[in-house]
Amino acid sequence: MALLEIAGLDVRFRTTSGLFPAVENADITIDKGEVLAIVGESGSGKSVSMLATMGLLPWTAQVSAEKMLFDGQELRELSSRQRRQIVGGEMSMIFQEPMSSLNPCFTVGTQIDEMLKQHRGGTRKERKERTLDLLAQVGIPDPRKRIDAYPHQLSGGMSQRVMIAMAISCNPRLLIADEPTTALDVTIQAQILDLLLQLQQEHDMALILITHDMGVVAETAQQVIVQYAGRQVERQEVKALFAHPRHPYTEALLSALPERAGDQDRLPTIPGVVPGQHNRPSGCLFNPRCRYATDHCREVEPRPASGDPARTLCHYPL
């Protein structure tokens, strides 16, 4: 049985001009010890599907799914109190902006302690020991001094380490990292990615990495889901994805990478932009930007072929 199993997840937002489908028919399965990357451009719904799993979406969101199982338990059947026990404890999340995710009014020690108090209990002394231990685990030098630091006294990299310490404080079985290194410099990014992978292996955690950076995907993930405009367009093992992308969008995205363009004079581009709420095309959502599109693509919505392990959302997979 998979650790997290989501099938047919739909998320719609109520807006003044009607329902906006942010995520459509998403399937996510991950087992312990796996690293899954969800990759896509802004607005592709990659964060929203994970926030829905965590139950962190605002009231304007309508979430529906066929299955939403965590460790065999249907998440939607839990009371909000029960669900809160799982969220933050068994599965936890790291956000993109470490600076704005930490509360500026409390020391980092207090904020890590809060997690432990909520989910673990224990005496104040035990919790402090655990907090110091966590800060050391995520590579913060001199934890005894840093435990009393306020977020503004820390650099971006250090704040992200504190966020990671909070997220792993209760030994979660699933860690969701939403663009954990986008706001950081490359040398710090390398440190944080190494740290996440090291923790993932030590604790045999499942790690879902949300990113837009193909380089980060290539260096960390085992499985990759590619999203476009709220739909999963393909899902493959990482080496296969980079070697033989099945969906035209993935192919176009990979060839737009400057380092893969080789000596060509011009970078290959994807014409047009991602469709918004009011200009969603009929048929395949990618058809206006796709160089293989036919009339069939413009009229009929594609379904993944039944025998296709990549579940490519395309009438004519490559």
Place this chain on the structure above:
Amino acid sequence: MKSQELPKDTATGGDAVISAVNLTRHYHVKTRPFSPPAVVKALNEASFDLYPGQTLAVVGESGCGKSTLARVLTMIEPPTSGQLTINGRRVELKEGQPPPRDLRREVQIIFQNPYGSLNPRKTVATMLEEPLKLNRPELSADQRRERALEMIDRVGLRPEHADRYPHMFSGGQRQRIAIARALMLNPKILVLDEPVSALDLSIQAQVLNLLSDLQDEFGLAYVFISHDLSVVQRIADDVIVMYFGQPVETGPASEVFTQPRHPYTQALFSATPVADPNRRKERVKLKGEPPSPLDPPPGCPFAPRCFMATEECIQGDPPLESVNPRVKVACIHVPKEFD
């Protein structure tokens, strides 16, 4: 102001459009009341020549002085010391004084965030015409409009976009508007401060192609500031790698990228993820983080994080020295390659 003797480009024989010699910019920062202000050395002795049609990339992490360099080059701030020559004219600025208008015209800047750099209350056409109004008073309203429409077409937007407001555009389109506005006065130099890092991958390629078309068409010189090495490798002719306000390695992009010599350059290149799962590599790991500019370490600023550091490194700040006729490196451990 008098014309200066300028270095010649050996390939084309043209004059450098920007020539910078030991550009330095220090800031005075108040740390606490009643104590004397501390000096932050945001930019230390940057020197380079840039020729028409060429791209100079400035690479480094946040706080390394890239944006300070942009501010000095665009004459937003005067350098604390050093010489800046633009288009053959020596720039002499006083603190708080605007530069001469005809000089300002030659250098334009494009910022990272196209959401913040466009006035939300002005239409595209108004924004494009504004520089003409100020600098080309002899043009009539119709002529201004015509030029704005020409430029809108040139950067790949449609004529009907002229009367729309910035919020009606996507990020990539806004960056095109910012580029159009910068080009209205036919500048010779564009300073691009992380122009594509806020854009999605598929849009990034479109904007990079546009920039290289415009460079060919107008013979523009680009100062391209970026932290994204894969982009830099593609478009740069020359590279300056900066760390803690100082250039640590300079040279032709082809050479710096194939054979990085300074340990920081090596670490930076190896930390950059490569989009190829078959090439997962052992990284040159850097310990710690860049030092605080208020509390600089003794000697070489990179020494506390450097894997090659020795006792000698903390004795003194290594000067930027030629290791061969093309490349300069500021490290005492990099051997010279002269015969």
